[in-house]
Amino acid sequence: MRVERHGEGGTVAELVLDRPEAMNAVSTAMATALAAATRQLAAERGVRAVVVTSSHPKAFCVGADLKERNRFTDDELRAQRPVAQAAYRGVLDLPMPAVAAVDGYALGGGLEIALSCDLIVCGEQAVVGLPEVSVGVIPGGGGTQLLTRRVGWSRAAQMVFTAQRYDAASAYRLGVVDEVVAAGSARERALEIAGQIAANSPVGVRNAKRAMRQGLDTDLDTGLRIEDECWAATAFSADRAEGVAAFAEKRRPTWPGR
Incomplete structure (x- = not known):
């Protein structure tokens, strides 16, 4: 996890998901880092907008680190729960607008990070979904609540219950994402939007x-x-x-x- 600054005075903060060796799968360590980064940004009065991006060219975030979780006991899984919640809630509770820049895969917890933002821009080759029920769990990073509020009950129900993945055009048509741009340019567009926000009071x-x-x-x-x-x-x-x-x-x- 790292934070980069843009604009005059660093008014736009870029929060980079930076675990490329695992396509940004959310491990306990990554969740801890995300929570810490959002706490830092929330306290900075000079930050007017946040853009959440990825250091991996083909993945925004593929969700929870299931390899790590496969080693957990039930007690360890319970202990990790508040750590994961703090990460997703940290993005959701940012006092300034947040824009997700999604290129490539945004699955499970990855899509939930994006849904925790106020706006989602995705590249035309992006793939999004909440496949948790296919591995015996449910979306637990806010997905059942945030997606339903975005797209309505029936569309959210189909997406969650079927564990289906959607391409960018389908995600836009359903209202899951707000804008589709050329592949590889989601970050550039998200930073542009953040700059427009930062120009205002x-x-x-x-x-x-x-x-x-x-x-x-x-x-x-x-x-x-x-x-x-x-x-x-x-x-x-x-x-x-x-x-x-x-x-x-x-x-x-x-x-x-x-």
């Missing part, structure tokens, strides 16, 4: 994400109250003052980020 973007995420599974009235709280947190910020001033003066804003 960091206070505004973070509060917009908070309002959308917290309001997603509530009734409308509750969601509107959450939106109002996030509006107030933004409207009286230094970013709002700078944004209005920059508009009036016909210049690019210099965001204070507070």
Whole structure:
């Protein structure tokens, strides 16, 4: 696992899944590193967007390291569970937007890492799926919840229950991914999107994400109250003052980020 910085002041962080010898299969050590990296990024106020990429040209992540798990006792598997949960939840709970750049295979836990991001860009040769039931488990990195919220019950049910793999065009048609680009260019496109996000008010973007995420599974009235709280947190910020001033003066804003 490594983090690279992009943009002026490093406002875009690239979180690279970097276990290429195993096609980024999620071992206990890799899960621990992912959780630590996301904790670090979440605490950095200067980071405005995160892009999750892979160091392997043919795989984003192939899921859990089943070779490692095959050696586990039941007690060892139970002990690993919170470690794995912290990794996936670390991506999901990033306060700034996250974009997954998927080229090649994103299977099982690999797709769940992508689903934990806000947007998914994939190359046209990508292959995605949640095949866990074919090996006697279920998606446990948020897949049963995040996929259903993305694509609806019936499409998620077909994908999970059949353990079927989907090519990029099919994944886009189903709504699993948000954009399909030429093979090998998902990272470039994801960084471009992240740059567009980073150009906007960091206070505004973070509060917009908070309002959308917290309001997603509530009734409308509750969601509107959450939106109002996030509006107030933004409207009286230094970013709002700078944004209005920059508009009036016909210049690019210099965001204070507070």
